[in-house]
Amino acid sequence: MFEYVVMINREVSTPLSSQIYQQYRDAILKRRVPEGERLPSSRQLATSLSVSRNTVNTAYDLLRSEGLVDVRSGARPEVVALPEVEGAVVAGPVRETTPPLSSRGKRFSCNHRYTSPSGRGVSMQPGEPSRELFPKEQWARSLRRAARLLNGNALGYEHTSGLPELQRVLAQYLAQERGVICSPEQVLAFPTTQSALSLMSQCFSEEGDVALLEEPGYLGARSAFYAAGLKVQALTEIDQVSRASLIYVTPSHQYPTGRRMEMSERLMLLKQAHDKGAVILEDDYDSEFLFEGRPIAALQGLGDRHSVIYIGTSAKSLMPGIRLAYAVVPKEHVVGLELAQRASGALANVHVQMAFADFIESGHFRAHLNKIRSAYHENGVALCQLVGERFGNQVGVSMPTGGLQTCLYLPETCDDVAVADLMNQKGFGVNPLSVFYLGAPQKGLVVGFAEANEKLRSGFVQALEQAMELSGDRVQA
Template identity: 35%
Template sequence: MFRHAQLESVKAWIGDPARAALPLHARIQRALRQLILDGAIAAGQPLPASRALARSLAVSRDTVEMAYGQLHAEGFIERRVGSGSFVSGQVQPRRGTRRAAPRNAPALSRRGNALFNAGGVRDFIAPRAFAPGLPETRNFPLQTWERLQRQVLKEHGSRALLHSPAQGMAALRQAIADYVNLERGAHATPERVLVLTSSQQALALCATVLLDPGERIFIEDPAYHGARRAFDAAGLESVPIAVDADGLRVDRLQAATPAARAVFLTPSHQFPTGATLSLERRLAIVEWARRHDAWIIEDDYDSEFHYAGKPTACVQGLDPHERTIYIGTFTKSLFPGLRIGYMVLPPALVAPMTMARTLLDGHSAPIPQLTLARFIEGGHFGAHVRAMRTLYGERRDLLARLVDDHLGDCLRPQVPAGGMQMPCLLVADLPEARAVDAARRAGIDLLGLGDLHAGPAQAPGFLMGFAAHAPDELERAVHGLAGVLRALRR
């Protein structure tokens, strides 16, 4: 018999706003099908006569007949002349399978477990107070970008809607090569540029294309967590090398045995300390890579933002042996939603890296690439970076003063020479992890320095982003953080 609960379930399907786009007979048909699949109407059980069900649902008999007809066509019910409609004996109900826990969890591959256990990379999506790595987007020249995009669509038409070459659009590769040669002292040609969606994708490619699971890679300690997790997920052995005021300790690198297959660096602004790798050490690392036939992975994530003098030439431009992979991104210098990064590769790696990239996401969208190329060629990128460099420098100085004035009993700012975030060391006896959690509950995002070390942090503290926050926002956030830390010290 068709029980009251079953009838109410069908009525709920009919009245559900989320299913309003479906024709009425389809909603009835799917409601009945679900009841059959869940075992609520057992095999061999009769369905109500179409006239009776139509009356109960306040619909026409033709509507119910259409629903029954579709169920019959799909094999869910049998229709017997003179007897009515019955649930087919061929249907195997799945009662309870949605809620029942599997006896054994599905097994992941070793790499799948490594990817899962690495924890991914947590982006600070909203520009909440002190979220590191976020640029100021409210000052971005949207009207200029929109005009350039219209030009792209007018010139390329429907061709801009097709796939990009896997290596990237030629115009953007040319613009990137010209830019890094001029501004970063690189040795780049368009043929050596690979356009990607992010620097994180570049790190994943390096981890899987250049090294085998189990091989060693030297990384800075502390280090960018996204790099460490990409290497861990690829099954590499990440060997930490200490950092001091001049960047990675080359003496430790040279003394480490056995030698690694690669070294990962953030030489312009070491993440998170902000140290700049000295020229002497850059040249020594280039020689180390030549001697050991190793790779240098250079992440130049925010070198555009330096606040005193000219930045040191990139390692790639100092390497005559073509052992350096240079990674750059426009996520920091322009806006996160752009999702365009790139690598400048040694010639021998262009084809392997491009082929590997096709197995990930194929290509980057052509319209943003072509728009960005015009943005760079027209001088708009350089003008925007110069304006943001001034703005960010002012915000850096303001944050340092605010921390000194209102958080001096808890934090000591380490004013960086460049970048978009400031490390602040804890001088009060406060657990770093508890402070990070308490701040997050108060709407403040801090990145704990302890999480960026391979071992215990010698100097616990926080990485505090300042680029995306106006002066009044920084001031309110510092007062808010002061309240959080005071409450923890009670």
């Protein structure tokens, strides 16, 4: 008589019934227990394993529900005949590796961002807002209020592209603060700017099309374009292409240089986009952190709104972990993009959406922006002044006019990737400027200053001096 021995382990958290079921299931599928074989009765197996009969019966019920055994009253379970499927795991050898990623999967999984070999430093990362200045109490109140106000429809699948409350509030806020012209239904809520960029790249281009990117330019946009199978070229080459599907820009506070696109340039870009048949993706997140004056109106509100998609986020004004961004899309594409968004699963948390709407309407958002704008300005200026005092002309300083980061320009002979690697080893999560270029790069570092207090600033300058010396660029006192 054939007998398959089941072993149980009482030291693990897996229920005993599941252990019995899994072992028999594996043995039957791999033909170690042949068809027609009868398993022990529940009483026999329970006695041999020192478990209850209910435990054994639960395991046998699971096997029967999967069609692996036939259980009849008064008889022991019998292993049923399984079909022979050529190449199937149950009939053939077990794969040593999973199938490879598709070409699309490889594009999506390719890392276009800078990665330090020793791991990313925590302090002074570009684009990282201050954790200390996050308005915990006010945000908590808005979350509690959101939990009370949300009803059954909002908690279901009624508003997958955005809660009407948030769409209404954002449409009004963007009109007042950024000159964006839209109706509430044109505002789509996303979990991140990256998810919005990815969806727009897929929906407004064909594989092999040209996408134009600022030089230097945001690596997240480059990743989205490559994942969509696009040919990415520098925006400076726009006159050399006959047609482009997408143009990505950060006109209010260029990332990473901080430069602001003047009105004449904005109007020229709108004309060029029209001539090339391109959709402009306007990433406007840093417009909220300009330290002097008011920002120029968004591109979306300046001209042909059919060719501009406006993208904003709470990742910099609040925290990346909030996971809320938004896009203002052309009216004629609202329905199609809503369906595409749902199909992609790029849906934002409804509690966060409601809380953000409340946070804006209550006035907490404007108060918070005023507070952090002042703090960021002070930290950024102090950092640049300290770098200028220590390094003189050896390190070029771009005095910040807004945002969360600035560029420090290193000598052309300097290996800025090596310097960035050393800085990250010392805990400073800076990026090398050269990786943001598609063509001939400029050497430098992209440095965040939102949390750059006096102690961090001092440590940063010392670390930079050491990193430049170790990389071969001697620092003159």
